[in-house]
Amino acid sequence: MSLPLYEPLTKGQIRLLHLHPKLHKAAQDPTNALLHGTLQTTTLDNAPPYVALSYVWGSSTNLQPLILNNRIIQITPNLATALSHIQNPTSEVVLWIDALCIDQSNTSERSAQVLRMVTIYAAASHTLVWLGQAGEISGLIMDSFEPASRKYIEMGEQPTTIRGSAGVIERTRRMIEQNPEIVEYYKKPSFGTMVDGYRDLVTREWWYRAWVLQEFAVAREVWFQCGRKRVRLDAFEYSMTLVGPLFYGQAHNLVSTHDWLDLKDGQIQAFHKSPIASAANGIFIARHQYKGVMEGYKPRVADLLWRFNVLSILDVRLRATDPKDKVYALLGLASDFEALGIVPDYKKSVEEVYTETVTKLLKQGHVSYLQLCKYNPHSxxxxxxxxxxxxxxxxxxxxxxxNKPFRAGHKPNWTAFPRALPSDPRVLAIEGCRIGTVKETGDVLSRTETDPVPSLAACHQFIVQIDTYLRQTASLDICPYGASSKDIDQFEPDWFEPAQYRIPVADKEESPETGNVTRATGQSEILLESLIAVIRAYYNAMDAVANGSTTGAASFAMALKSNMGQFNNYMGMLAHNAGRRPFITENGYVGVGPKDLKSGDEAVVVLGAAVPYVLRMERNGRRVLLGDAYVHGVMDGEILEGDSVVEVFELV
Known part of the structure; x- marks a missing residue:
């Protein structure tokens, strides 16, 4: 009877893989398996120097053989390929690999070992990142990293990662001013090919794997390998965090100056695929933040879960084979996971892990996590x-x-944050004040799967419906915004015009010069007028075409050019409301809420929350959460300033 492949580990023990060289006699097996290794059980204190492998498990089909401890096991093709590229011809390589050094069939061991992964990767002589096999030009790109990094050092740049478009744009302008020859590079036929090569490297699956964040952040030294090419971390980072933003920032400059009209289609597409919008940027940020622990900063569980599970321009949504790892893979980087009491337990269901985690975050005061909820009656x-x-x-x-965050439910010294009921942990008790019952809803601001920006027609309908609701509110005898007006065309109250340009963009405005986002100002009124001018030109062009005229297209093009930088600025902010619909409450509040919103739902300010939420009554007297909302006139805590009644709502 053969011994089991895995003997139980005692506290403090780990396993290491000794990958035998290709010329080792043990590799000359009749099965023709080229990979042969031995597992060693040891402690970190007594472990020999080893390399921690960071890779993607990959597909579990077409498994490949590995002779391990004199028995044949099957491993994923991606791991087999990685090992064949790492294997030394004449000497042994000592590795720590999660798929082989942890008994994956033992949930108790998995739970215990994942808590040790921070120390395992931190103790390795270096971490080797396996990006996969070589692509068409990946070798050329990898070879360019070292000379590119030297060039940027000469230019006085540092490999600091970028947060927000403002930093990207500013860096690009500075670099082009100092090195005007860069602009000529964009006109070369090879430009698109180079961007494709960069893009290929930073959109490979490795960058999106949940455990990568921890493995990469804590490593003392990192090398990247793609095919047979290896490059050190600093050279890789110099290129990716400087060349990537350069592409992105120059694209912004071209649009703002109309120079993009002189580019060919392939070059425009290359700008659109800039590596700055990839996962690499967020992963590098996480490493910098973790390495800055000695300077007093270490992210909390709430920070990490938000950053790496919420989609935005420069951040990353990580993937995991086991959905529980969307939480567990981040714990080792957090300063407060022990205080929160979150302990990896793979015996629990996904629903249990997510519910327990969010319950603890809400209890700690992270009410903003309710903003991440999307109504799904089948969940x-x-x-x-x-x-x-x-x-x-x-x-x-x-x-x-x-510059001025929303504070709809903020109350001084308020600490009664949402809590799950002791009798039923799936029921959440929240305290809040009613804004009003939804009277009517408009159409969902729609967009196609291939176009992230709604059409001009959809934007027009969205704006018109909001304007219609505001006119209804103005005609009320008791208007929640101030003065009433039975005829808005004859008498327009002071509140009316700001509401028109604030509601479609959730009271936010982006500076064309810096990319900074602020609360909407009078400038948004001008931007909205530019969008309306373009919409009018669009409809006139459609009418002209229908009537057989050829002048409409030229007029529309002229309107686009004369309003460029204004209408698209406002439209870009408005587009964030795609998938949502406008509404009006029975007492006259106008806003934009989730797509599932309907008449009879309740808009509520949750105490401690930055924004309002929409709830729906269930038959048992409890409510379901539909999502967050922008409700004009309550975003700065106005509801709490009056005599509003605080109620307890139970959510299921």
Missing amino acids: ALPSWVPDLREDIPVSPNESSST
């Missing part, structure tokens, strides 16, 4: 628990990075 999760397995876009009402 096994409570409506107040975000499903991290799904795509979670950034809410258009997220305002933490603006």
